[in-house]
Amino acid sequence: MDSSVRSCSAVAFVYRGTFVHSTPQTPLQILEDALLGVDTRGKIAFIDKGGELQDLSQTFGFSPSKVIQLEDHEFFMPGMVDTHIHASQYSYAGTALDMPLLQWLNTYTFPVESRFKDLQFAHNVYTQVVKRTLRNGTTTACYFATIHTDSSLLLGRIAHDFGQRALVGKVCMDRNSSVKHYKETSQESENETYRFIKELLNQKYPLVKPVVTPRFAPSCSEALLTQLGAIAKNNNLHIQSHISENTEEVKLVKELFPDSESYTDVYHKSNLLTEKTVMAHGCHLSDKELVLFRETGTSLSHCPNSNFSLCSGVLNVRNVLNHKVKCGLGTDVAGGYSSSMLDAVRKALDASKVLTIQNPEHNTLTFEEVFRLATLGGSQALSLDDHTGNFEVGKDFDALRVNVAAPGGPIDLIQSDRPKNLLEKFLNLGDDRNIMEVFVAGRKGDPNSTQGS
Incomplete structure (x- = not known):
């Protein structure tokens, strides 16, 4: 534990109990009887052993009597990071899963x-999707909106009002839409993207930022992709899109971009592969494409529910990690029917086991590794790991207080389980009833709240 970095702000509150998180070196680190202090800026001031209470209270100027004690069946974990979700599709989540991607x-x-x-x-x-994802423990979300600038700006405001950390993208698409009025010209898309970025940044929301969002290569001309790559580069912005989700899509990209070596090369030629880029799916990427991901710093968002639900494919996450490509999890609502990152954790484990059934030599992901993908891995994939993802001193306190034995909850504790078992039970069996408190940048929200504060 580390309390070596001293906060310059007063301590706002201190918790004592079990904390679980990941580090780049360790998928799961369990800190029992730990003390964690959060300063008035919402940053982690210290994390140390419970036995250091007196020294810490003197150093940081708080009263030991004010320390909040967790119960034996409670723990804190980092807030979960949804690296790919279509906020605009939430209205029909849980339905319409009877077609492959392009027809869907x-x-x-x-x-x-x-x-x-x-x-x-x-x-x-x-409003509903931000409330629901926060209640489900998603403290950071990377949202696709629609082509409409004003409603995309509205999504940014709602995320801010509820206190969720978010990347919000106005979708860009200038071709291949079945709906007559649901596409733009290249110039309209460029102009409205500039307006969206300018107006969202002018709001100075501390936790909500714009992300340049070409829908995917089949819905964007080469000219538009190139324009968006330049906008992102000139403004040092995040980028999000889709790649190699299903085989029909990959074939279409080859037809639309005959001069590109691969689907990945289409984006690379337009300067859309950067250290701040996250691409969803990637089920059918070649090893050569994964090498290009690593060289450019581009991340993958693994969306297993959607990959199963639309019969798109099964991403080999082990191979992605072996290529040292950053990877997080996404719900991909509404291709994925659940807005809960706990579902993404479970489906990621299932997907890895499917690959092991197909090839017994496949190295199945452990629940500890998938826990890291849902937290620190997601923050790395979104290039936000300087701010969030685990309980390092100096980072924002994005956290979930989990009660595995919550009254009326889905988990029955039969025996006295160790923290590792409690975490595994929560990941496999838990739901929003087990999430007692949600913190984003030290600000506590009510997971059962009916409105933003």
């Missing part, structure tokens, strides 16, 4: 997303 987009997605020109409709949907 034209039949369900584009008609629904075209409705977000209506700001009242957008407000209703975006």
Whole structure:
């Protein structure tokens, strides 16, 4: 434990009990009887052993009597990071999963997303998805919105109002939409992207930032992709898109971009592969493409629920990690039917086991490794790991207080389990009823709240 970095701000609150998190070297680190202090800026001031209480209280100027004690069946874990979610698709989550990707987009997605020109409709949907994801323990979300600038700005405001850390993207697409009015010209997309970025940054939301968002290569001309690459580079912005989700899509990209060596090369030629880029899916990437991901610092968002639900493919995460490519988890609502990152954890484990069934020599992911993907791995994938992802001193306190034995919850404790077992039970069996408190940058929200504060 480390309390060597001293906060310059007063300590706002201190918790004592079990903390579980990941480090780059260790998928799961369990700190029992630990003390963690959060300063008035919402940053972690110290984390140390409980036996150091007196010294810490004198150093940081807090009263030992004010320390909040966790119960034996409680622990703190980092908030979960959803690296890929379509906020605009939340209205039909849990339905419409009877088609492969390209038909699914034209039949369900584009008609629904075209409705977000209506700001009242957008407000209703975006309020619900931010509330739900926070309640489910998602403290950071990387959102796709729609092509509509004003409703995309509204999503940013709602995330801010509820206190969620978010990257928000106005979708860009200038071709291949089945809905007549749900696409832009290249110039419109460029102009509106500039407006979206300028107006969102002008709000100076501390936790909400814009992300340049070409939908995916089949819906963007080469000219538009190149424009978006330049916008992201000139403004040092995050980038998000999709890649190699299903085989039909990969074939279409080859037809649309015959001069590109691969799907990855399409984005690379447009300067869209950077250390601040996250690409969703990647089920059918070649090893050569993964090498390019590593060389450019590009990340992958693993969305196993969606990959199963749309029968797209099974990403070999072990191979991604072996290539030293950054990787996090995504719910991919509504291709994925659940907005809970706990579901993403479970489906990621299932996907890895499917690969082991197919090839017994496959090295199955452990639950500890998937826990890291859902927390620190996600923050690394979004290039936010300087701010969040684990309980390092100086980082923002993004955290979940978990009660495995919550009254009326889904978990029955039969015996006295160690913290590792409690975490595994929560990841496999738990839900929002087990999440007693949600903190983002030290600010506590009510996971059962009906409105933003």
